[in-house]
Amino acid sequence: MAEHDHKLIHAFGALAELGQEITNKNNFQETIRTSLHLISGAIGIMRGAVARYARFGHELNMLAVRGLGDDFPLSLMLTSEDERQFLTNGLSPIEISQAQALPFFQVHNVSFDKRRLELFVPLVVRDEIVGAIFLGEKATAEPYTKYEKEIICAMGQHIGVAISQRNLMAEIERHAEDNRRMFDEMRSTYHDTVKAFAAAIDCKDKYTEGHSVRVGKFSEIIAMELGWGKDEIEGAAVAGYLHDVGKLTVERKIINAPYRINAKESAELNKHPGVGYDILQPIHHPYTDVPLAAKYHHERLDGRGYPDGLYDREIPFIAKIVTLADSFDAMTTDRPYKARRPAKDVVDDLQKNSGVQFAPELVTAFLAGMLRELKGEDRTKRFRRLLGRDYMEAEGIVDKLKYTLNEMAPTTPMTYIAAAGIGDRSLH
Amino acid sequence: MITHSEPVTSAQPVTEKSVIRAGDYLNKLSGEQIEYECKRQLEAGCKELVVNFAETELVNSIGISILLGIIDAASSNGATVVFSDVNETTVELFEMLGLSKHVTIADSAPQLTKIWQNMIIS
Structure with a gap:
């Protein structure tokens, strides 16, 4: 079997597991940690992080971080220009060389460079920013291929939906709590x-x-x-x-x-x-x-x-x-x-x-x-x-x-x- | 002295050479316990870490990610990593995803001993 086919089967396995993980009613934090493992393991990525976007604070808050060190920023403030660019780009990977043009990236450029980050993926679901994925270099030290980027996109969609659902649930819970208080x-x-x-x-x-x-x-x-x-x-x-x-x-x-x-x-x-x-x-x-x-x-x-x-x-x-x-x-x-x-x-x-x-x-x-x-x-x-x-x-x-x-x-x-x-x- | 560590959270004695059994835990999130134990050994001064796959039939993406974490930690601590008793399918997977670039793959215990002897000689 050709190596490409092997990679495809392995990546499909990871995608299937990710789908299962997200539909299971597991702890949200664990789901995100598993998701990061699955992306890293599907392609052989040394380090990475998954962040959730806080709409009111305009921040990307890290939910899972692997191999980026203890001093990696856990919260990144976005500007309106960042948000505009994310929405224009949609859910597709951005090479770090291009992402460096984004205002928030410039603030943390030294930190990102030190961790040898290579890809940045804004998670956009139904025209809303819900989070982002940061990915470091591959174990092979080769650049990401087009096919690998597509796999990352597919997995990113799953993760984006999981975060979006979680946000929705939190909103429903907040409304339910308001209603309960009002009822009391x-x-x-x-x-x-x-x-x-x-x-x-x-x-x-x-x-x-x-x-x-x-x-x-x-x-x-x-x-x-x-x-x-x-x-x-x-x-x-x-x-x-x-x-x-x-x-x-x-x-x-x-x-x-x-x-x-x-x-x-x-x-x-x-x-x-x-x-x-x-x-x-x-x-x-x-x-x-x-x-x-x-x-x-x-x-x-x-x-x-x-x-x-x-x-x-x-x-x-x-x-x-x-x-x-x-x-x-x-x-x-x-x-x-x-x-x-x-x-x-x-x-x-x-x-x-x-x-x-x-x-x-x-x-x-x-x-x-x-x-x-x-x-x-x-x-x-x-x-x-x-x-x-x-x-x-x-x-x-x-x-x-x-x-x-x-x-x-x-x-x-x-x-x-x-x-x-x-x-x-x-x-x- | 070589210690054989079970993939559990309880503390294992730390020496310069340690063997961690991957078992079948590696395919689940609980496999992070193995990563934790490896990191503990590395931070305490272990310089040659062996991950034994004798009981591991298949390594999935979660397992690969955990192993990458171990490789990264070893690299940061200036330690070497050996994967022993890895089956053929898993070796192919490690090669395909680039893990074999960072570790030595030993087929069996005799070969592992030989690797260590070479390490000592060099």
Whole structure:
């Protein structure tokens, strides 16, 4: 076989390997280092370098350097004339004798001469400069042939595309990072808005100050105890924060009445779930169930709630969570006409109304969370912060919780309603 | 004294004559470990470096580039390089790409010994 054919086969092998290397999802730096090895090895070149062009800095930054010494410049500043010449030349090798006319070359001429550089290849892809290849003398000490320059061009195209793709990926990653930051900001703004709304709702009712915020936090605890994911927990908290948003339209004197309100006033107050739904429905929430929680947080499993008298399965799950959180807060805070109830009584009430007013699995999860905190298994102090230490550590509460949970454990999440003989539409 | 170095990154004792086994590592980027070991030997004073190709069936472009790096480093350190136990196809490749202009190619261990004896005489 003629030597020319041998060279051709060897170069084709290198080209094929280069193609494979570039399409593999390897580390970019390694891909470029391998590429330089492949060019050098394909033709037998003693030394060389591959640089990437930094568009904003107008610099050629070395990505891989072989045999050029430690003092070879790792960053070369280009002038606009250099860039113009690169684009005019396109991706084809320039002999060093010609490249010396380029402004950037003149700056580093001594350094390049010392390393016996022979070829310079601007990497131009789709009319954009993406980098450059510097090549030293061949091991044969012969000048580069036309055929070798063509091989270098072909390999340079592969390397140029690899750099271009990398630039594109970096740009996409930068955009994705911007979007992520923007999303986080929007999410934070959304949460701040929700909390501001909750504060506005609570302002209207001087006797239940902080109620919406606490319902949000109790709802969050229930969702956490159910093992929900981060987004779902946030959704439950938001549903709790906004459950009473409809009260914004109810007259302040009804909300703040220091007496048991009459039927007319009660009818007015009972509109707030529906009004809340109407307020929240047009808003595009990240958590879709938020308006439903507002609308159905006064429904009961036995169908005796309002506004629609829904039964068990008809009630959205998120509303069941908020119902429990809402009632728990009502029982554990002082009202103008009623002092807060002792913790043990509240536990009794929750057990008694489990399956009637509240979903049993939620009551169990909630009480289990409380017990874990009291036993020191959960150190977040979530309940203590909301209810106060003295209230939470009332005598006998731990035993009460254990006893209640033992009693409730055999029950299934399904309702007691059928057993109680109360018509349950959801079962049919 | 002649040392035989494995193509691994662990440090090998440095002497004036060292043998590095190319193995089949030379065809991958990990072959740079051989180059690193050769350079370490050269920088520490090795003057006669033998790269043994007994276990190397084929040398690809990455391998050629690594060997060129070794040749360049040896030249900078005033050391000589011998390629031993190189098969016929690889010898042709080295000749075609100009590597044989920079190294002595020894067919086998006896010939290598002879080369070294000549080096000592001269």
